[in-house]
Every structure is written in C-alpha cells, then in structure tokens.
Amino acid sequence: MPARALSRPQRKLSTEQKVESPHWHAACGFIFLLIALFYFLALISYDPADLPAWAPWLPLSDTPTPLARNLIGRSGAVLAGYTFWMFGGANYVLPICFTWFGVCKLTSQMRITLRAWMGFALMVTSAAALLYLQTLWEWDAPQITPLGAGGGLGYVVGGMLLLGILGEVGSIISLGFAYLIGMIFVTGMHPIQVAVHILKSSRDQFVQYWINRRLKREAAERAALQPFNAPPADLSRGKGSASATGKRKDLIETQLDLPPVNPIPKIYDSTVPKTPKPKPLLAEVWQKRQEQKEQRAAFAKPQSLTSLFKNYVMPPLDILSWPPPTERDPADDSQLREMQNTIIRTLGTFDIKVTAGDITKGPAITRFEVYPSDGLRVNRIVNLEADLARATKAERLNILAPIPGKDTVGIELANREKIVVPIRELLEDDAFQSGKAKIPIALGKDVYGKAIIADLASMPHLLVAGATGSGKSVCINSIITSLLCRFAPDELRFIMIDPKFVEMQGYKDLPHLALPVVTDPKLSLLALRWVVNEMEKRYQVFAKEGCRNFDAFNARKRGGTITRAASAASAARSSTTSRLGAGAATAAVAIAPPISKSSPPPTTSNKRGRDTLPHPDKYDSSNVLDELDAEDGYSPGGFWEGNSEPPPRKEPELEVPDTFPYIVVIIDELADLMQTAPADIEGAIQRITQKARAAGIHMIVATQTPRADVVTGTIKANIPCRIAFQVSSALDSRVIMDRKGADKLVGKGDMLYLPPGTSQLIRAQGTMVTDDEIQQLVDFVCEQGQPVFEATLGDDSDNWDDDEDEGTTTPEDEAILEKVLDIISAEKKASTSLIQRRLRLGYTRAARMMDILEERGIIGPGEGAKPREILVEL
Numbered sequence: 001m002p003a004r005a006l007s008r009p010q011r012k013l014s015t016e017q018k019v020e021s022p023h024w025h026a027a028c029g030f031i032f033l034l035i036a037l038f039y040f041l042a043l044i045s046y047d048p049a050d051l052p053a054w055a056p057w058l059p060l061s062d063t064p065t066p067l068a069r070n071l072i073g074r075s076g077a078v079l080a081g082y083t084f085w086m087f088g089g090a091n092y093v094l095p096i097c098f099t100w101f102g103v104c105k106l107t108s109q110m111r112i113t114l115r116a117w118m119g120f121a122l123m124v125t126s127a128a129a130l131l132y133l134q135t136l137w138e139w140d141a142p143q144i145t146p147l148g149a150g151g152g153l154g155y156v157v158g159g160m161l162l163l164g165i166l167g168e169v170g171s172i173i174s175l176g177f178a179y180l181i182g183m184i185f186v187t188g189m190h191p192i193q194v195a196v197h198i199l200k201s202s203r204d205q206f207v208q209y210w211i212n213r214r215l216k217r218e219a220a221e222r223a224a225l226q227p228f229n230a231p232p233a234d235l236s237r238g239k240g241s242a243s244a245t246g247k248r249k250d251l252i253e254t255q256l257d258l259p260p261v262n263p264i265p266k267i268y269d270s271t272v273p274k275t276p277k278p279k280p281l282l283a284e285v286w287q288k289r290q291e292q293k294e295q296r297a298a299f300a301k302p303q304s305l306t307s308l309f310k311n312y313v314m315p316p317l318d319i320l321s322w323p324p325p326t327e328r329d330p331a332d333d334s335q336l337r338e339m340q341n342t343i344i345r346t347l348g349t350f351d352i353k354v355t356a357g358d359i360t361k362g363p364a365i366t367r368f369e370v371y372p373s374d375g376l377r378v379n380r381i382v383n384l385e386a387d388l389a390r391a392t393k394a395e396r397l398n399i400l401a402p403i404p405g406k407d408t409v410g411i412e413l414a415n416r417e418k419i420v421v422p423i424r425e426l427l428e429d430d431a432f433q434s435g436k437a438k439i440p441i442a443l444g445k446d447v448y449g450k451a452i453i454a455d456l457a458s459m460p461h462l463l464v465a466g467a468t469g470s471g472k473s474v475c476i477n478s479i480i481t482s483l484l485c486r487f488a489p490d491e492l493r494f495i496m497i498d499p500k501f502v503e504m505q506g507y508k509d510l511p512h513l514a515l516p517v518v519t520d521p522k523l524s525l526l527a528l529r530w531v532v533n534e535m536e537k538r539y540q541v542f543a544k545e546g547c548r549n550f551d552a553f554n555a556r557k558r559g560g561t562i563t564r565a566a567s568a569a570s571a572a573r574s575s576t577t578s579r580l581g582a583g584a585a586t587a588a589v590a591i592a593p594p595i596s597k598s599s600p601p602p603t604t605s606n607k608r609g610r611d612t613l614p615h616p617d618k619y620d621s622s623n624v625l626d627e628l629d630a631e632d633g634y635s636p637g638g639f640w641e642g643n644s645e646p647p648p649r650k651e652p653e654l655e656v657p658d659t660f661p662y663i664v665v666i667i668d669e670l671a672d673l674m675q676t677a678p679a680d681i682e683g684a685i686q687r688i689t690q691k692a693r694a695a696g697i698h699m700i701v702a703t704q705t706p707r708a709d710v711v712t713g714t715i716k717a718n719i720p721c722r723i724a725f726q727v728s729s730a731l732d733s734r735v736i737m738d739r740k741g742a743d744k745l746v747g748k749g750d751m752l753y754l755p756p757g758t759s760q761l762i763r764a765q766g767t768m769v770t771d772d773e774i775q776q777l778v779d780f781v782c783e784q785g786q787p788v789f790e791a792t793l794g795d796d797s798d799n800w801d802d803d804e805d806e807g808t809t810t811p812e813d814e815a816i817l818e819k820v821l822d823i824i825s826a827e828k829k830a831s832t833s834l835i836q837r838r839l840r841l842g843y844t845r846a847a848r849m850m851d852i853l854e855e856r857g858i859i860g861p862g863e864g865a866k867p868r869e870i871l872v873e874l
C-alpha cells in the first residue's frame with residue numbers, strides 16, 4: 001500500500017487539514033487514469049509526420065500526413081513530440097506514474113503529497129539522464145529525440161552536469177540510486193520489500209492452489225467412501241462454505257506461518273428487532289411451576305403465601321408494548337462506510353496505518369473496528385481520541401484498544417438517533433424464556449444486539465450508579481418488571497427502600513412486598529435489620545433440615561410435615577441479630593396477622609436480662625414466648641415463680657416452611673441512607689451482601705452519588721456486580737467500576753455492565769419500560785391479591801437513633817464502644833464530635849456512647865465544648 005509515501009508526515013499540518021470526501025478522491029483518481037491513458041496512446045502512436053507545420057524546434061517530417069494518425073490526434077502528436085524532445089525515452093515514466101496516482105486515489109483515497117510529486121520528478125530526471133548515458137544499446141531515432149535517448153533533460157543532467165563531475169560509471173550508479181529513491185517517494189514502498197512481497201504472494205498462491213487440490217482430493221475420497229444415500233460431508237457444504245474456507249485458511253496459516261489475512265469487513269445492524277415468538281418457552285416453565293404449586297398448596301396452611309396465591313396468574317407479556325417496526329430505519333451502509341473511511345483517513349494523516357474492520361450499529365452507539373498495521377502500538381490510536389472526535393464530529397467518542405477478545409481496535413460513536421430497547425423484546429428473548437437463569441433480569445442489549453439477561457442469583461448483588469437522568473430508575477423499573485413477569489408473590493418478595501419518595505410509590509400495593517415501601521431513611525435501617533433477621537432465621541432452618549442453602553432447601557423432598565407454629569424462636573432469643581425495632585420508642589415492628597406466626601418477632605434485652613419483644617401489645621395474637629413460659633411455670637414477665645431451681649427453659653420449635661421465597665432488597669438512593677447513619681447502614685448492607693446469597697436474599701443498591709463516602713470500599717467489596725450509567729467525571733467512574741469509561745457514555749440508558757465473575761465491561765443500551773407499562777403491570781398483579789406484609793414499620797422514628805433503654809446496651813453498641821475507646825486512647829481526647837466524625841455516627845448516638853462511658857467511669861462529665869476528662873488508663 002502506498003499509504004506511507006503519500007501521507008503527510010507533518011502532524012502540525014495534518015491537524016489543520018481538511019479531510020476530503022471520498023467522491024473527490026474518486027474523481028481525481030479517474031482523471032489521473034484518463035490522463036495516463038491519453039498520454040500513453042499519444043506516445044505509442046507518435047509519428048513526426050503528424051506534427052503540424054507550426055511546431056517550433058521539433059524535427060518535422062518531410063511528408064506530413066493530411067490527417068493525423070496519432071490516436072489522440074494532432075494534439076496528441078504535439079504533446080508526444082515535445083515531451084519526447086524533452087524527456088526522451090523517460091517519457092514513458094510519466095503515464096506509469098499517473099496510473100499509479102490514479103490507482104492510489106481510487107483504492108486508498110490518499111492525498112498525492114509533495115513528496116510523491118518530488119519522487120515523480122526525480123524518477124523522470126534520473127531515467128532521462130540514465131538513458132542519455134547508457135551505452136548498452138544504440139539509440140537511433142533523431143527524428144523523435146534529436147538530443148539523444150534522454151531528450152533535452154537527459155542531455156543537460158547526464159551529459160552536461162554529471163558526466164564531467166562523476167564520470168560515466170559514477171554518474172550511472174548515482175542516477176540508478178536517484179531513480180530508486182524517486183520510486184520509494186512515489187510508491188511509499190521499498191523496492192526490496194516489493195520484491196519480497198511479490199515473491200511471497202506468488203508462493204502463497206501456489207501453496208493455496210496446492211492445498212485446495214489436496215482438500216478437494218480428500219473430500220472426493222471421503223465422498224466415495226460414504227454410504228450411497230448419505231450426504232457427502234464437505235461437498236454438501238459447498239466449495240465456498242465458511243467452515244471449509246476457515247479450515248483451509250487455518251491450515252495454510254499454521255503450516256506455512258503466513259501473515260494473517262484480515263476478514264472482509266461486514267456491517268451489522270443489531271437494532272433490527274427479532275420477530276416475537278408465537279409461543280414463549282417460559283409459558284411451559286410457568287405451567288410446570290403452577291402444577292407444583294397446586295400440589296403444594298394442598299398441604300400448605302390456609303394463611304400461607306402458597307395457599308393465598310395458589311391461583312395466581314402471571315402477567316401476560318402483551319401488557320408490555322412493542323414499538324411498531326416502522327419506527328426503526330435500517331442502517332445506511334454508505335454513511336457508515338464513509339464514517340469509517342473518515343476515521344481511517346484521519347489516523348492516516350498521523351502516520352497511523354489501519355485497515356477497515358467490521359462496523360456494528362448498536363441501539364445507542366456504532367462501533368467501527370479497524371485492524372492496526374503490524375508493529376503499531378494501539379495506544380497511539382487512543383492518544384488521538386480528540387482528533388478523531390473532531391474529524392467525526394462526534395459528541396462523545398470512546399476507543400476500545402483493543403476490543404476485549406478481538407484483534408481490532410473499536411471506535412465507538414454515539415448514534416444521532418437512539419433506538420429504544422423495549423423490555424418486551426428482552427422478555428421474549430430465548431435467554432429469558434429458556435428459564436435457565438434462576439432470577440433472570442433483563443438489563444439491555446449490547447452493541448452486537450445480544451440480549452443481556454443477567455441472573456440475579458449468580459450476581460448475587462448489584463450496584464447501579466450514574467448521574468441524575470442517566471437511566472438508573474428505568475433500569476431498576478426494568479429489573480422489577482422482569483421479576484414481576486417471572487415470579488408469583490409467594491416465590492419472590494420485594495423490600496423496597498425509596499428515600500426519594502417518588503420512584504417506588506407505584507409499587508406500594510404489590511402483593512410481592514414483604515414490607516411496606518420504606519420512604520423514611522431512618523426506618524430503612526429497621527427494614528435492613530429485618531432482612532438480617534430473616535437471613536439468620538433461614539440459616540437456622542437450613543441447619544435444622546440439613547440443607548446447605550436456599551436451593552437445596554427448596555428442592556428437598558418435602559413430606560408436608562410442618563412443625564408447631566411457634567414463632568421464631570432461637571432466632572428471637574439469639575440476641576445478636578434480632579434487634580429489629582429494638583426499644584420501646586423505636587419504630588414499632590408489628591407482625592401482620594396472616595404471617596405473624598412465621599416470622600421472628602424482634603427482641604431486645606430488658607434490665608432483668610431476659611429477651612422480650614418490643615411492643616408486645618402490637619403483636620396480633622399471642623406472645624409465643626409467654627405461652628411457652630407459662631407451660632414451664634414462668635410468669636408472663638419471664639420470672640421463675642417456683643421455690644426450687646428453675647427448670648431449663650423450653651426453646652420454642654423452629655417453624656420449617658415448605659419453601660422460602662426469594663427476597664430482593666432494592667435501595668433506590670443509597671446516599672440518602674448513608675447521610676442518616678452511615679456506619680449502621682454500611683454494616684447492615686455488609687452483613688446482607690456477605691451472607692445472604694445462600695439464603696435466597698439478593699440486594700440491588702442504586703445511587704446517583706457515586707462518591708467514595710457513599711459507595712464505600714466495604715460496599716464495593718461485597719457487591720462485585722455493577723452497572724454504571726453516564727457520570728460526569730472519570731473519578732466517579734472509578735468509584736463505581738474501579739476504572740474510567742462511564743464518563744464516556746451518552747446517557748439515557750447507555751450503560752457499562754460488569755457481569756459476575758469477569759473483569760470485562762460490556763457496553764449496552766438499557767431496556768426501556770414506560771410508566772404506562774409499569775402501571776398496567778402493577779394493576780394486573782394487584783388485582784390478584786393484597787400485600788401481605790411480614791412486618792409493618794411504625795412511624796415512631798424520631799428517637800430511633802437512641803433506641804435503647806437508658807443504660808441498656810446491645811452487642812452492636814458494645815462493638816461501637818470498643819471503637820470509641822480505641823479512638824479515645826489513640827487521640828488522648830474524648831469528645832462527641834470526634835467520635836461522630838471518626839465513626840460517622842449521628843449526634844444522638846455519639847453522645848449516647850459518651851454517656852455510657854461516663855456512666856462506666858471511663859470519662860468524666862461533659863464541660864461544654866471542652867473534651868471530657870479521661871479517668872482511666874486506656
């Protein structure tokens with residue numbers, strides 16, 4: 001390729017130069033070829049007899065022809081006459097060079113640079129001088145070139161200038177080198193390289209021919225050995241079948257170590273929707289599950305979720321809309337190719353040689369692939385991001401160097417018009433319908449048009465972050481929609497924490513809700529504690545049943561034995577985890593009637609060292625512990641009233657449900673929660689994300705504030721699966737994904753997805769679900785049942801921060817006190833604000849810790865703003 005010689009090396013100039021259109025190059029190419037042809041015809045048919053009488057200096061013929069015989073007429077004869085007079089035999093170099101320029105313009109769309117023109121002049125001059133000096137053959141055509149074989153130019157340069165200075169041999173050698181240099185300038189190719197290339201390609205041709213013959217022979221032999229009626233394996237695929245060609249190519253490349261040949265570039269338009277399937281596979285999955293549920297419901301307790309929702313009907317996908325096909329125009333191939341040429345040309349102006357690869361038009365972006373030439377560092381392409389953005393006039397441009405898993409570099413440009421990916425398209429996709437994923441969630445379509453259906457069960461938790469308006473809420477809604485279209489209320493329960501008040505209000509009547517939608521950031525901790533509690537309870541049930549995890553438990557052979565309906569027992573008595581709503585003044589947690597006996601009531605320790613339930617009056621029917629105590633002879637308050645040694649207390653039996661539903665906790669705006677009680681929220685999220693997977697509990701956390709104090713290291717360490725929408729800076733992108741890239745997204749659903757178990761990001765366009773679709777879906781679901789809450793969170797949250805009785809501390813408090821003591825001993829200072837800052841506690845809680853330490857005689861009383869006195873050696 002002539003790229004190197006014809007491209008302009010000065011970068012300074014190339015940043016300013018205009019990128020010419022392909023039409024201009026094509027026109028120039030044809031003009032060059034036309035000139036070359038005319039010129040050549042004029043030369044080969046030159047006869048001095050055609051010259052008109054008025055042509056000065058030229059040796060005119062004695063017998064002029066009345067009609068010019070020159071193929072280009074009299075003007076051709078005049079042109080040939082003068083140029084022969086000037087350049088002699090070197091005249092033929094001119095049409096050859098013009099042909100070369102024309103071919104370059106047409107094939108590579110290269111500029112004919114000054115260097116190429118100089119090379120051209122050098123070739124003609126040295127050729128003319130060489131012809132003048134050569135003595136190998138006698139030049140005897142004075143009527144054509146009166147000044148010798150090299151014409152006037154050869155005579156002046158060879159005869160008058162060089163011969164006297166360098167002598168004959170010296171002149172011929174130097175002129176030979178000058179001719180080669182001229183050729184290198186014109187073609188951009190080293191003659192030796194050209195020779196090697198020609199040799200190599202002829203060898204390749206020969207080898208390919210030889211291998212083709214061998215393959216054909218082998219195929220024919222195999223066909224002859226095949227049974228009469230069997231289709232011949234290779235021949236049936238045809239001569240040009242992809243696999244045969246690929247095999248042949250591999251064979252050639254591996255056996256002969258030939259340079260790889262880039263595949264022919266293709267254009268893919270992944271925005272064209274697939275035709276919806278008439279009968280989704282998932283219907284069969286549902287049908288099967290429905291039958292299983294009906295069998296189970298026969299044994300289930302009447303108030304259990306299985307019984308309540310045994311006739312639940314899954315929402316039909318027709319509820320969701322499908323945009324009419326007319327809204328989507330197919331990709332315009334010529335425009336895409338033109339843009340790719342612009343990219344290649346722009347890179348060429350910086351001396352970066354690339355060849356065209358595939359073009360993939362995705363819903364939001366188009367990826368142009370290019371093959372870097374051998375020895376090119378891909379970083380050089382990355383460094384030209386700004387110049388490429390200028391040349392392509394792109395709003396945002398992203399360079400993948402290289403595209404993971406490929407040998408090409410990808411240049412991604414935002415489409416002028418975005419194609420919306422309707423959620424229905426994904427829900428009808430095979431990946432969703434096949435039922436392979438346990439908790440499938442439709443996320444979007446990648447640039448190749450492949451549906452991204454993730455499995456929340458394998459994630460097992462997800463972080464969604466991006467600037468405001470980038471598409472987070474739509475993504476969360478898509479996830480909820482996917483789950484609603486797949487799970488009945490007894491199979492999957494939601495816990496929705498929505499401090500923004502607006503995002504999840506539409507879901508407040510869903511029967512899938514385990515708790516009411518939490519909008520008060522202060523109550524969200526209670527909800528998270530409920531989840532922790534539920535998780536611990538599930539583990540106890542698993543241990544009792546000898547099951548390792550959620551799946552094993554739900555898949556175990558069930559005998560229909562359901563133990564005594566005692567509530568939550570050891571979980572309730574084990575104080576570490578069951579402190580939901582602890583304290584009388586706390587958000588009261590009341591177990592709703594239908595589920596009351598199957599959920600562990602929250603507990604706290606009273607001063608007498610016994611676990612009691614907060615707000616016992618708020619529990620519907622019975623205080624189970626009191627019932628059990630009464631059986632054993634304890635008073636309702638838990639005191640032993642007999643005279644002898646108290647008998648060992650009976651532990652209430654753990655209820656083993658038939659199956660557990662999945663629980664999906666969705667937090668929409670983590671930042672709001674982290675403002676209220678960062679340490680507690682972080683701790684709760686950490687516990688859930690660390691342990692909850694095997695208990696069938698999964699968490700989705702969204703935030704529009706990707707700051708390090710919101711998306712903390714602890715949270716990130718426990719949520720490896722992330723989705724980043726557009727953010728304003730590379731720093732924000734690093735907070736979310738630990739690398740930049742999200743700052744290059746174009747918004748409105750354009751996202752980067754980090755799937756589980758890999759470090760390779762996938763760029764995708766998120767699915768779109770409209771408010772109307774959600775409304776219709778929710779209406780359909782809500783018509784089939786009321787929400788059955790596992791607990792209701794009271795609104796008495798004002799004092800939740802200091803939610804313990806005076807002087808009573810929980811293990812959680814003790815853990816914080818430990819940290820407080822560490823800080824005090826390190827800083828040699830005890831002040832509430834210091835504790836607040838270091839542990840990120842609210843004022844009330846920090847002050848309470850100080851009061852407890854004062855009570856224990858570790859620090860002195862407060863003296864206004866002054867730090868307190870440290871009374872003991874720490």
Ligand SMILES: Nc1ncnc2c1ncn2[C@@H]1O[C@H](COP(=O)(O)OP(=O)(O)OP(=O)(O)O)[C@@H](O)[C@H]1O
Binds near residue numbers: 469
């Ligand atoms: N996947 C998508 N496809 C097409 N358009 C989308 C998509 N996602 C979002 N949008 C567009 O972007 C707008 C903003 O999206 P969304 O409300 O989800 O942003 P957000 O990140 O949740 O913002 P905020 O944090 O302010 O709530 C939507 O109204 C919609 O027009």
